[in-house]
Amino acid sequence: MDKIPDLSLIDKKYAYSGELGALYSRAQTTFRVWSPLAERAAVRLYHTAKSHAPFITVEMKRVGSVWEQTVPGDLHGVFYTYEFTNDGNTRETIDIYARSAGANGVRGMVVDLSLTDPAGWENDRPVKLESYTDAVICELHVRDLSSDESGNFRLRGKFGAFCEKDVTNGFSDVIGLDYIARLGVTHIHLLPVFDYQTVDETDPEAGFNWGYDPLNYNIPEGSYTTDPDNGTERVKQFKELIHAAHEKGVGVIMDVVYNHTYSTGESPFTRTFPEYYYRHNADGSLSNGSACGNEFASERAMASRFIVDSLCYLAEEYRLDGFRFDLMGLLDISTLNAAAEKLRAINPSIILYGEGWTGGESPLDESLRAMKKNARLLPHFAMFSDDFRDGVKGSVFDDEDCGYVNGNAEKNSMLMRSVISAGIFRTDVQRPAEQCWTDSPQQTVNYVEAHDNLTLFDKLRLSMPEASEEELIAADKLAAALVFLSQGIPFIQAGQELLRSKPAPDGGFVHDSYDSPDSVNSIKWNDVTIHRSVMEYYRGLIAIRKRFPEFRLKSGGEIRSAVRFGELDGGALSVRIGSFTLVINPCETALEYHLPGLSDIYADSRNASDQPLYQAEGRIAIKPRSVVLFRT
Numbered sequence: 001m002d003k004i005p006d007l008s009l010i011d012k013k014y015a016y017s018g019e020l021g022a023l024y025s026r027a028q029t030t031f032r033v034w035s036p037l038a039e040r041a042a043v044r045l046y047h048t049a050k051s052h053a054p055f056i057t058v059e060m061k062r063v064g065s066v067w068e069q070t071v072p073g074d075l076h077g078v079f080y081t082y083e084f085t086n087d088g089n090t091r092e093t094i095d096i097y098a099r100s101a102g103a104n105g106v107r108g109m110v111v112d113l114s115l116t117d118p119a120g121w122e123n124d125r126p127v128k129l130e131s132y133t134d135a136v137i138c139e140l141h142v143r144d145l146s147s148d149e150s151g152n153f154r155l156r157g158k159f160g161a162f163c164e165k166d167v168t169n170g171f172s173d174v175i176g177l178d179y180i181a182r183l184g185v186t187h188i189h190l191l192p193v194f195d196y197q198t199v200d201e202t203d204p205e206a207g208f209n210w211g212y213d214p215l216n217y218n219i220p221e222g223s224y225t226t227d228p229d230n231g232t233e234r235v236k237q238f239k240e241l242i243h244a245a246h247e248k249g250v251g252v253i254m255d256v257v258y259n260h261t262y263s264t265g266e267s268p269f270t271r272t273f274p275e276y277y278y279r280h281n282a283d284g285s286l287s288n289g290s291a292c293g294n295e296f297a298s299e300r301a302m303a304s305r306f307i308v309d310s311l312c313y314l315a316e317e318y319r320l321d322g323f324r325f326d327l328m329g330l331l332d333i334s335t336l337n338a339a340a341e342k343l344r345a346i347n348p349s350i351i352l353y354g355e356g357w358t359g360g361e362s363p364l365d366e367s368l369r370a371m372k373k374n375a376r377l378l379p380h381f382a383m384f385s386d387d388f389r390d391g392v393k394g395s396v397f398d399d400e401d402c403g404y405v406n407g408n409a410e411k412n413s414m415l416m417r418s419v420i421s422a423g424i425f426r427t428d429v430q431r432p433a434e435q436c437w438t439d440s441p442q443q444t445v446n447y448v449e450a451h452d453n454l455t456l457f458d459k460l461r462l463s464m465p466e467a468s469e470e471e472l473i474a475a476d477k478l479a480a481a482l483v484f485l486s487q488g489i490p491f492i493q494a495g496q497e498l499l500r501s502k503p504a505p506d507g508g509f510v511h512d513s514y515d516s517p518d519s520v521n522s523i524k525w526n527d528v529t530i531h532r533s534v535m536e537y538y539r540g541l542i543a544i545r546k547r548f549p550e551f552r553l554k555s556g557g558e559i560r561s562a563v564r565f566g567e568l569d570g571g572a573l574s575v576r577i578g579s580f581t582l583v584i585n586p587c588e589t590a591l592e593y594h595l596p597g598l599s600d601i602y603a604d605s606r607n608a609s610d611q612p613l614y615q616a617e618g619r620i621a622i623k624p625r626s627v628v629l630f631r632t
Contacts, residue, residue, distance in 0.1 A: 005037065007276060011301035014065035020309070021097030022080065022110045029075045029110050031060065032068040033082055033095060034302055035273045040085040041067035044092065049079050049102020049109070049229045057083070076112040077232070086274055093271035096306065098219060099313075100231030103202050105195040105216045109231030113317060116235035124243050126321045127186065127251035129349040132382055132442040132489050133552040136542055137253065138185040139450055140494040141210060141521065142193060142224050148522035151175050157204065157518075159193075159224045159237040163244040171529040177244060179528065183497065183535070184542035187251040187351065189324055191451060193238065194254075195219040197262040198515075201228035208521060210451060210514040211255075212292075212326055213262035217310045242318055251321030253351065254314060258298065258307045259330035260290035269296075277303050281363055289330050289362030296330070299364065304335040311339045315346045325354025325381075329371040330362055333378060336370050340380035353445050353489070356383035356437075372437045381443065382489055387435075388419040388446045392479050396453040399462040405478045405625060406463050409571030409586035416584075417565050419446070420575060422487035424556040428565065439556035444488035448479045449496045451513075457499045458509040473499070474605065474625040477537050478586065481603065481627045484541040485551055485582055487559050497538035498527035533606075540608030544629070547610040550578035568593075572622075582629050585622040594619050596632050603629035 014036035023030040031043045041062075044054035060067040060082075079102055083092050094101065098108030129135060146153035146161035150169050153176065155161045167176040180188060192211030199207050204223035211221065220238040222228030242252045261267045264286060269277035279287045279295040287295045297303045314320055323343075325331065336352075343350050356372035367374070372383050386396075391412050394401035402408040404416050418431045422441035425433050438444060449456040456479060460472050467475070476499060483490045493500065502510040502520050513521050528535060545551045553559050566574035570587040580602075585591040600612035605626035607613050622628050 005275070007297075007300055010036065010276065015301040015305075016065045018066070020066070021095060021099070022108065024075065024110055024112060026074045026076075026112070028070050028072045030068060030070040031080065031082075031095075032066050033060075033097075033272065034066050035084055036065040037273065038067065038084045038086055039088075040090075042083040043069055043071070044081045044083055045071070045075070046079040046081075046107060049107055049231075051079070075110040076115065078110045079107040079231075080110060081107050082272070084272060091271045093268045094216060096216075096268045096272055097309070098216060100235050101195060101216060101219050101222070102231060103222055103228040104200065105197075105219060105222070111231055111235065113235070116232055116239060118236055118240045118243055120247075121239060121243060124246050124319055126319050126347050126349060127246065127249060129186070129251070129321075129351060131552065131554045132351055132353075133487070133554055135187055135351055135489055136185045136484075136545065137187045137189050137445075137489065137491045138180060138183070138494050139189040139191070139491065140180075141191040141451065142221075143208065143518060144494065144521050144523050145176065147518040148524055151523075151525040155226070157224065158226060159220075159241040160226065162241040169525040169528055171526060173528050175525040175528055177248065177250070180494070181248040181250050183539050184546060185250065185492075187253050187321055188245060188494075189253040189322075189491075190255060192255050192257060193221050193224065194256070195221050199223045208515060208517055212257050212514070214257050214260070215262060216268070217256070217258070218313055239318060242320065246319070251351075253322035253324055254318075254320050255324045255326065256311070257326040258296055258310075259327040260292045260294050260296055262292070264294045276300065277306075279363060287361075287363050289358045289360045289364070290327055291359035295362060295364075298330070298335045299332040299368065304332070304338070307331070307335055308339045308342060312342050312346060315343050315350065319347075321347070321349065322351035322353070325352070325370075327357070327359050328354030328381070328383070329356055329358040329369045330364065331370045332364065332368045333370050333374060334368070336378060336381060344380065351382070352380055353382035353384070357386075375438045375443050379440075382445050383438075383443060384445045384447060384491075385419060385423060385488065387415065387423060388444075388486070388488075389448055391415040391419055392448050392482055393456060393459050394463055396459075399454065399459070402463050404571070404586050405475045405482070406460055411571075413567065413571040413573060416482075416573065420482070420486045421559050421563055422446075422556075424559055426560050441487040441553055441556070441559060442489070445491050446483050446486050446488040447491040448483060449493045449500075450491070451493060453511055454509055455493065455500045455502055456496055458501050462509065471625065473534060474623070477534065477605070478584070478625045478627060480538055480541055481608070482584070484538075484545045485627075485629065487551070487553050487563065490545065492538075495523045495527070497535045498524070498531050499534055500524075500527075537606075537608050540603065540610070543610035544602055544608060548580070550580055580629060580631050582627055583622055584627050586625060588624050590624060591622040592619050593622055593628065595630065599630040599632045601628060601630050603627055
């Protein structure tokens with residue numbers, strides 16, 4: 001194409017609502033693809049993913065704005081590509097709607113999805129969730145679960161490791177998915193498991209990547225399977241992971257990256273319809289609000305439709321429990337609201353959340369962006385609270401900056417009142433209304449650690465260089481208490497409860513370990529034993545949250561009625577939450593607090609439990625950087 005066509009006219013003239021992709025039946029498969037300005041289209045069929053040449057190339061017919069062709073016979077297991085001619089140039093590509101593929105996603109595979117269902121799948125159901133605030137989310141990379149030698153996994157780095165039972169560490173403690181379920185989390189959030197481009201699926205041990213490098217959105221990543229050329233097993237093994245989690249009562253959230261693709265000129269979208277699927281600046285250059293080279297133009301009719309179709313297919317076929325959206329601020333509000341409506345019809349308990357920001361400047365008008373400032377226009381989407389994150393531990397962009405738990409309590413005490421209340425507007429908290437970007441705790445994801453940036457414990461080490469190990473652990477546990485006992489949706493990175501660290505070869509710590517080796521990224525499972533007391537503290541906090549609805553309020557109105565603050569010396573706070581009182585001491589010295597009567601203690605500096613630990617009355621000493629949770 002010599003120049004970018006008028007894309008608004010293309011949407012008006014050529015937008016299509018019929019089914020797309022390889023429409024399979026045992027009698028025949030119809031191939032249908034949208035590329036309205038192509039001069040020619042053909043479908044090429046291959047016996048295997050590695051065949052050097054197609055066994056047949058079939059010319060496709062233009063039918064309105066789509067090209068299609070029906071091939072008789074049972075084509076399950078046959079690989080296919082499309083061939084498009086634009087401006088006299090002919091290029092081959094995988095189908096953007098392909099549902100499985102061979103190694104490295106070069107060719108799609110026609111698949112009979114009924115053959116991909118694992119044993120027991122007919123009884124598999126997503127996890128029920130009455131309110132987003134009932135969720136406790138644990139973020140996890142597939143390889144990180146099983147790649148470390150301290151875990152006795154058979155299928156290291158594979159989907160199948162999640163299905164292994166009674167796996168133990170070097171001290172014979174149970175680990176893996178069994179351990180995660182016992183920790184008490186309700187959902188695991190898997191970093192990208194769609195087919196991404198930056199790991200060679202034929203030699204996955206040669207490289208590592210988080211996976212935010214999209215290639216094929218509707219196909220599971222082949223490096224996590226035992227045979228990436230086997231398109232049936234590729235789908236089945238991801239379903240087996242989900243089924244194993246569901247059997248333990250744990251939901252599975254898929255991390256999706258619709259804001260950009262890894263490649264631009266060579267991407268399947270460009271090869272299918274040059275220029276259409278990408279956002280451009282006024283001068284015609286590619287926009288780069290993702291900081292990854294391009295932006296997916298979600299506001300265009302067929303790009304929007306692709307996102308909605310993809311999400312609905314994944315939710316329905318894989319029975320997923322939710323989606324986390326990368327750089328959600330680059331997607332338009334209308335597309336996401338349309339997706340939410342359809343997804344909630346598929347699964348009323350589905351949870352949707354993401355990053356309410358961009359990675360750079362974008363030509364998409366701010367009023368259309370799915371950003372924090374527009375959260376009220378996206379009622380079914382939660383967003384990460386960077387206010388909570390940085391208020392608790394200090395800025396992620398400054399290693400030495402301190403927050404509420406690590407040395408800057410007084411400055412952050414008013415902000416903590418706000419974020420403990422899920423960031424909603426309240427008259428007794430001196431925070432500007434424009435900074436209170438939501439009035440619903442179901443839109444607020446509270447976290448202090450994720451795959452991005454330093455782990456919490458590494459941040460504490462760098463920002464508290466003179467602190468002892470005991471003092472660092474106290475600050476970590478205090479941060480955890482704030483995550484789980486605040487209003488909103490709690491979120492942790494797997495291993496956070498084990499004081500997870502990502503040491504760098506030079507003696508420092510890795511900030512963004514997206515391409516670091518397994519030795520940096522893997523969960524060190526022996527820490528379950530070594531740091532058992534910290535892990536048990538996290539588990540106790542999760543149990544408290546799950547048992548008592550006071551910590552899972554569903555609306556801003558409920559929070560304004562039920563949550564009351566008292567300010568103590570040095571930035572310390574008392575928080576009355578229904579029948580509970582949480583006293584928070586972020587200071588380096590102990591705090592004396594007078595209990596109103598004989599009280600059941602549920603959490604202190606050492607332990608946390610959904611059953612009373614002991615009773616106390618009169619004055620109680622709250623140790624440095626700790627909490628006491630009691631009910632009178």
